[in-house]
Amino acid sequence: MKVNDMSGRVKENMPDYKKDKKRVDGRKMDELRPLSIKVGVLPNADGSAYLEWGQNKVFAAVHGPREALPKHTQNPYKANVKVTYRMTTFSVPDRKRPGPNRRDQEISKVLSEALTKAVFVEQFPNTEISVFVEVIDSNAGSRVACLTAASCALANAGIPMRDLVAATGVGKAFNEIIVDLNKDEEDAPDAVDIPFGILPNSGEIVLLQMDGLLTKEEWAKVNEMGYKACKEIYEVQKKALQEQFVLSEVSEQNVEESVEKKEAEKKEIEKKESKKEAKEDKAKKVRK
Amino acid sequence: MRTTVLEYDLSKIVELARQGKRVDGRAFESARDFTLELDMCKNAEGSAIIKLGDTKVIAGIKMAVDKPYPDSPDEGAISVGAELLPLAHGDYETGPPSMDEIEVARVVDRGIRESKAIDFTTLCIKEGEACWIAFMDFYAVNGDGNLFDAGSIAGLATFMNTSVPKLDENNKIIKHEYKGKLQLKRHPLLTTFVKVGGKIMVDPTYLEEKASEARFSVATTEDGFMSAMQKGPGAFTLEEVNYMIDLAFKVADERRKKLFKAVKN
Secondary structure, three states, X not given: OOEXXXXXXXXXXXXXXXHHOOOOOOOOOOOOOOEEEEEOOOOOOOEEEEEEEOOEEEEEEEEEEEEOOOHHHOEOOEOEEEEEEEEOOOOOOOOOOOOOOHHHHHHHHHHHHHHHHHEOHHHOOXXXXXXXXXXXXXXXXXXXXXXXXXXXXXXXXXXXEOOOOEEEEEEEEOOEEEEOOOHHHHOOOOOEEEEEEEOOOOOOEEEEEEEEEEOHHHHHHHHHHHHHHHHHHHHHHHHHHHHOOOOOXXXXXXXXXXXXXXXXXXXXXXXXXXXXXXXXXXXXXHHO | OHHHHHHHHHHHHHHHHHOOOOOOOOOOOOOOOEEEEEOOOOOOOEEEEEEXXXXXXXXXXXXXXXXXXXXXXOOOEEEEEEEEOOOOOOOOOOOOOOHHHHHHHHHHHHHHHOOOOOOHHHHEEEOOOEEEEEEEEEEEEEOOOOHHHHHHHHHHXXXXXXXXXXXXXXXXXXXXXXXXXXXXXXXXXXXXXXXXXXXXXXXXXXXXXXXXXXXXXEEEOOOOOEEEEEEOOOOEOHHHHHHHHHHHHHHHHHHHHHHHHHHHO
């Protein structure tokens, strides 16, 4: 199919999403890539999360609230939520130069601003809540993956929050409005990529960026799909946070067995001790 | 001392906003007037200076010949940089690029790049070997808020006014000889809003930015497209975002008229 790239050129032999009713990776238009989250994965951090979302894999860790340093960064009214977004050198097709580039810094800034709105920052004056997110593999949508993981890590750290932040990519490729764009779709001639993040309970938008050409009518459809997708993501986040409190499968039988076992152990210890005492008594008598 | 004055001003601004007023008497939906001066830097291939209220920004373009990127051998490129000069405001500091500088540069860049205003194949000199890179850099020389819009207007004016140098047989630039102007298909402009005291206002001044709880920018074109969005701090409801998008189209249309007039003269 032909797709206009809006700069006056038409690209031939492009996928036809309208006709196929499915996308290059077989998904439906409003279907997310498989998403899984696990919290509490990094013991040194106050809170952490590991997230896999399609090919995207990210770690998020929270340290703090801790004293904000250097001192002039302290705010006597509230905590600074400082996100540091980084990618490993091998997380992209061409090796990424180590160290922060301009993209990393901008993403760190917008993620900080999104999370600040979710945290009760006014409860921790003069502190910094440091959030580190590291992308170890990527295929479009790494910043929303990081934001989704970071908000789980904050909750895992026990930091008081208004809400989690659920975020997804949403936009347009091959003449159709779609959610959670992959790299092929992000490189489409008419691609529009919109990182979209909300507080699921109030519906407030806390992350919104866009590049690409989009009309107002298309935007109406985009945000509708974005809200729907974010609600799905929110359910996965909640489940991940609930799972941290389930240690293992505990059935009644297991409980009974373990109680019996413990009692047996107790008896054995008592037996040993009584033997010991008897021996000691004997020794005392002999000495006498 | 400065802090005390600022805190006082900010609470006043929030209070006024709740009453439906702004410090400088503007309506919430009215942007500041601007003046443009073009081509004042003769060493630059294009240049512009804008005064948006008291915000003053200078933009300039240098055209350079370079090798195309391997993944787009038939395309040139643009690059946008921003510097908030310490001479422009007490808040701006020397040193490596700050987060604010990086953000404003990248948002202005996206507005122009993603609108596909410039067909990058027209910047190709020889496929796989040589292409033009247009380096647009803008400098705040007086900061009174809304550097996004000021940078965007100055940047677009500069791109519209850029002459492409002539080249000799070795693809070296012949100084002060030009073969024509850079061609633009669309004319995207950023419009920036802040929320103060729960009220949305367009084109904030420095103090309004300081008093704001949220910020949002959107780039719009004359043919009904949005080409970039960026939410800064804070949060907006969907209704607020839709309101801002509608208003942005109107504000940008008016600014564009003024810009075209200035460029023609």
